Amino acid sequence: MIGFGGASCDEGVIRAAVRDTPGCAEHAKPWVLAATILGSSMAFIDGSVVTVALPAIQAELTASTSAMQWVVNAYMLFLGALILVGGAVGDRFGRRRIFVLGIVVFTAASMACGLAPNATALIAARGLQGVGGALLVPSSLAIISAAFPEDERGRAIGTWAGFSALTTALGPVLGGWLVDTLSWRAIFFINLPLALVTLGLAFWRVPESRDESNQAAVDWRGGLLATLGLAGLAYGLTAASDRGWSDPAVLSALVAGALVLAVFIRSEAHAPSPLVPLRLFRSRTFSGANGMTLLLYFALGGALFFLPFNLIQIQGYSATLAGAAFLPSTLIMGGLSRWSGGLVERYGAWGPLTIGPGIAAVGFALLAVPGIGGSYWTTFFPAMTVLGLGMAISVAPLTTTVMGAVADRYAGTASGINNAVSRIAGMLAVALLGTVAVGVFGAALDQRLDALQVPPELRQALRNEVPKLAEAKVPPEIGNAERETLSRALDESFVRSFRIVMLVTSGLALGSALCAGLTISRNRQGSVKRS
Incomplete structure (x- = not known):
């Protein structure tokens, strides 16, 4: 990401x-x-x-x-x-x-x-x-x-x-x-x-080097089932933006993906060397940490997919400046990672893992504030700074909590599972929030076209551009005066969809904080070792 x-x-x-x-x-x-x-x-x-x-x-x-x-x-x-x-x-x-x-x-x-x-x-x-x-x-x-x-x-x-x-x-x-x-x-x-x-x-x-103490067979079946199941969900969620939720192909993909993932879980329960030992999820802390990871990285993946489209296509940034716009978050995370890692020893994991996602939620909400135009320093810079701070407080304590929630011999597996969850969350976010963005963009565009009393033929041509979101263009045969008005309508419609997506991600980050608050232990170690 x-x-x-x-x-x-x-x-x-x-x-x-x-x-x-x-x-x-x-x-x-x-x-x-x-x-x-x-x-x-x-x-x-x-x-x-x-x-x-x-x-x-x-x-x-x-x-x-x-x-x-x-x-x-x-x-x-x-x-x-x-x-x-x-x-x-x-x-x-x-x-x-x-x-x-x-x-x-x-x-x-x-x-x-x-x-x-x-x-x-x-x-x-x-x-x-x-x-x-x-x-x-x-x-x-x-x-x-x-x-x-x-x-x-x-x-x-x-x-x-x-x-x-x-x-x-x-x-x-x-x-x-x-x-x-x-x-x-x-x-x-x-x-x-x-x-x-x-x-x-x-x-x-x-x-x-290799692990000489563990030469069990690799769980290829589990890997294949996980890939097929997630592919079905990703296809269904992505296709819903074009076909609609009631389309047979969308429903079939979602149902098939869910069924294959159910088979994956059953397979892992009986595999001699499972990729995901289900016994680890008996730990309330481990399950809670992965739940909050799913929500927080779902929010992060969705937000950071759409932000460059806003910066480049709507705000007029070059690709170089769009890349530089993320520096505040990156530098804050890099600079504070060691400090945040010590928070668990001082205060326990519960505080950082509830406060961090809460601050990140504010950062996501701030991304919904800017309209079209304005200085970076007063529009996107505050949001990226707050978001970076929230993630910095969250990430290092999350690693400590995941590893501390299970017995030492499972620490590597537990870390790997959480690592995979964060990546899968980003994938699902791009698929699902893309559908949300297209739906909101189309509805917002219809409202603006109604107000402008656009003829049916031109309206249909513009509606055909909806799946492109920020890349949507006015047909080339339209005159300059009318083109400027319609281009503005397209841009404002995208900003509307972008704002809704950012507010959704803010809600997901708050959900992550709530999940941590309900499941992470409040003691200083933040976890209870399990065998």
């Missing part, structure tokens, strides 16, 4: 993935860290810069908003559904081997994205990128755990987190600059030199 780097519990995955390891040779440690930072950065940068490029992609490929939703969701679907499989495969067959495979797949898919002739090809390539990311991200985190013994791991995590924050901050600005000066295709080609350097370091200095 743009401006916010990785998902929740990334650091938790590193801390818990491998325990009591002697580490690798001293001279190799800096190179191992460099390789994993570069590898993770490829995925983090790609997740952030693509959103800035979406308006340019939509314009060049003449695509609908639903196609742009799939450009984001194809990646998030496979990454979120398969990231636990990727971690298990690395533990079983070798973390460096899977890390390298992930880089190769991710880079090949990136090249396919950059060469995509149409939206369909781009969506397919983005899905393949997600598969590569699902292999690359957990393996890179596990390599750090295996390379550094526990007494050195904190410093390694700090270095990794610092560079991750830097790439997160600079990624959208760099991506926007590439879109403005070259093409949106350049944001995918930039992965090639990064991949070559990372592969060189991986083969040269990264030692192979």
Whole structure:
């Protein structure tokens, strides 16, 4: 997600993935860290810069908003559904081997994205990128755990987190600059030199490691069922904006997705080595932490998908400035992450995990305030600052709470599950809130066209533009005077839909705070260990 780097519990995955390891040779440690930072950065940068490029992609490929939703969701679907499989495969067959495979797949898919002739090809390539990311991200985190013994791991995590924050901050600005000066295709080609350097370091200095104590079969069935179930839900929610909720294809996809996910849960209950051990959800704290994660990252994913369209298409920002608009949030999160991590030790988890999402809810609500025009510093800057503060207070305590809610031997699995939940939440948000935005946009446009007494033929032409949202255009044959009025109507209609979506995300963030308030323990440790 743009401006916010990785998902929740990334650091938790590193801390818990491998325990009591002697580490690798001293001279190799800096190179191992460099390789994993570069590898993770490829995925983090790609997740952030693509959103800035979406308006340019939509314009060049003449695509609908639903196609742009799939450009984001194809990646998030496979990454979120398969990231636990990727971690298990690395533990079983070798973390460096899977890390390298992930880089190769991710880079090949990136090249396919950059060469995509149409939206369909781009969506397919983005899905393949997600598969590569699902292999690359957990393996890179596990390599750090295996390379550094526990007494050195904190410093390694700090270095990794610092560079991750830097790439997160600079990624959208760099991506926007590439879109403005070259093409949106350049944001995918930039992965090639990064991949070559990372592969060189991986083969040269990264030692192979695996979990010798756990050689159970990988739960491929669980990964497949999770992917198919989430794909059905994502398709149904996205198609609803074009077809309507009563359309047979929409209903069939939603029902099929729900049924497959039910089969997934049943499969996990009986699998010898499940991706998602259901026993972990017996912990009220663990279930509550994942519930609040789902709501908070649902809100974040939805808001940050639509914001660049507003900034670029409606407010007139360049892609570079749109990327820079996210810097306040990123810098605040990076600067306060260590401080917020200490809040749990001082006050317990309940306070930060209720206050943080509440502050984020204010930030989302502030995004609904600006109209068309105005200085960034008085319109979007306050919202991004408050949102960054709310997320900074939430993320580090969330990692601590998730890991503390289960027995030590499950800490890595628990962190991985929460990490996957945050990514899946963003995918579902883009699908569902896209449907909300299109519906509100169409209703708002109808009201304005009624007031302007637009002829039926022109009204229908404008209604056909509704699925494009911010990219909607007045037909070229309309005269200049009338064109300006109708363009204003389209822009105001999008702003109306954007405001409703932001208010929905604000409500979801408040729901996240409420979920934490009702489920997270108030004691100083914030959790109760379970076997």
